[in-house]
Amino acid sequence: MVGRTIVVRRDVQAEEKREADAERDLLGSRGTLVVNLVSSPGAGKTSLLAEIAQYWHGRHSMAVLVGDIETDRDAQRLAPFVPVTQLTTGGACHLELPLVYRGRMALGDPQVDFLFIENIGNLVCPASHDLGEHLRVVLLSVTDGDDKPAKYPKMFRTSHALIVSKCDLLNYVPFRTEEAIRDARAIQPNLSCFEVSALKRLGISDLCRYLESERLRRVGSAIRENSDESITT
């Protein structure tokens, strides 16, 4: 018996990608820019979010879904500044859309200008999972080492912006910012690059201006249509 071969050509993650597209469209239609913040562990995602929340206080509304393998420590750290829900994976090294969706619902499905998803600290697996974000932002701390873009190409290829963090430590570590950015841009030429120090509150306003302009560019039509919401609130 000879079998009959049928061409399929199906992307195994096609369903996941469709669901992410639907999420992106839904939140975009409300004028919410969704930002997936990724990095290695300890690069300063939570500290940066606390600074962004304080910078935008009274100007832009935001909420955070913060992912970790264990503990709700990051949610506790952010709670004084911003509505936040902890997503605890119990071992999984990246976030996937169903958990993000449950977190958004647990937070009361907030109508905000910016929804940040702080991913699990990991430069590998989160690169392969679309969470319905409009913007993927990768944080690279100067203590991580400037060779990381070349070592983790997929993460940098799939990101829109690169933030070099902990720049206040540049005098103490052999990190070459220009080389890190050059390597990252060889992989993703359209990468927007920023240098910040959350501890010293440096570079936060430039970064926030970029996020504001990306919101207008990517979901701006929804902001103008929703007349009950003002861009400058």
Add this chain to the structure above:
Amino acid sequence: MHELSLARSILRQVAELSDEYSDQHISAVELEVGLMSGVDADLLAISLKQEQVDLKRPWEFTIKVVPVTAYCSSCQSEFQIDSHAFICVRCGSTEVEVTGGDSVRIMSITVEDLDS
């Protein structure tokens, strides 16, 4: 990535495909793993074998690892990306779009009659 959960997803999707052929069964599956998919082909093969242990009708499979390919919108050429250099090999432009090698795909299935 997570080869075991991916293997389970492939098994589920192959089962869905087999529903379309009621009097036949799937005997073979051809898979393609892109170099930038984040998936290790050897680990995926081990996971697929493991997950098929309890299947009444396990299928043979092949996994082909494919390079990353891209299209240059400046000079309209298609080329292969080596060493993660996303720059057109012909004109040097960085306006390149990845056209393949960033996913895992079920390329084809082979079906046979149930009584064979």
